[in-house]
Amino acid sequence: MCSVSTCVVLYKKANLRLSRHMQKPSYHHGNLKAALLSVALDHVRQYGADKVSLRxxxxxLGVSQTAPYRHFADKDALLAELAAEGFNLLAHALQPATQTAQQDPIQAMEQAGVSYVNFALTHPEHYRLMFGSAHFHEKCFPGLDRTTEQSYDAILQIIEAGxxxxxxxxxxxxxxALSAxxxxxxxxxxxxxxxxDQSCVDDKEQLMKxxxxxxxxxxxxxxA
Incomplete structure (x- = not known):
């Protein structure tokens, strides 16, 4: 049987191990940025872009208040990254249409229009950031500018082919292109x-076409 002092030491060690085990998962360099973007998108969905804060x-995420600043200078930089992510997704969605532009530009234009609207319906939070009135649009973010041009270029390619x-x-x-x-x-x-009125839209696909x-x-x- 252990002495009182020995039992106290053993209890403290066991409690320390338990507390370490129950700590929130830490986000090491390499995955904190992705985690911040993911949770930020949830916050945009729940509260709107204006309410997002790095704190x-x-x-x-259970990290220090300064940890997000290792990846983003401020909130606007984070939102711009999310918008750029959205433009990348849009460019990817439009890619099948651009690939058929030379064979059939009319079909490609119709396909691009449907893909564009489907993207917005699937990614509404990204879409609102991409084309909304958030303050980050007033700043210069090269990555955002580049991805924006890629999406717009897809429409231009189809128009030029036609x-x-x-x-x-x-x-x-x-x-x-602007009209489209x-x-x-x-x-x-x-x-x-x-x-x-959703009751007036039995088939969104047919409406888009x-x-x-x-x-x-x-x-x-x-x-015609």
């Missing part, structure tokens, strides 16, 4: 914000 993210083949009107490429983007962006925004077809009538050389 709150650190608290939720013009070169004589199926799209031979007018300013940028103007046609405005149409699909407007529909996407209305859908994710719930401004279109119908609107894409209406858009095509405005840019085709010989509309």
């Amino acid at each position: 709150a993210l650190a608290r939720d 013009i070169s083949q004589g199926v799209f009107r031979n007018t300013a490429t940028e103007l046609l 983007w405005s149409t699909v962006h407007g529909l996407a925004s209305l859908l994710i914000d719930g401004l279109i 119908a609107i894409a077809n209406t858009l095509m009538q405005g840019i085709l050389t010989h509309p």
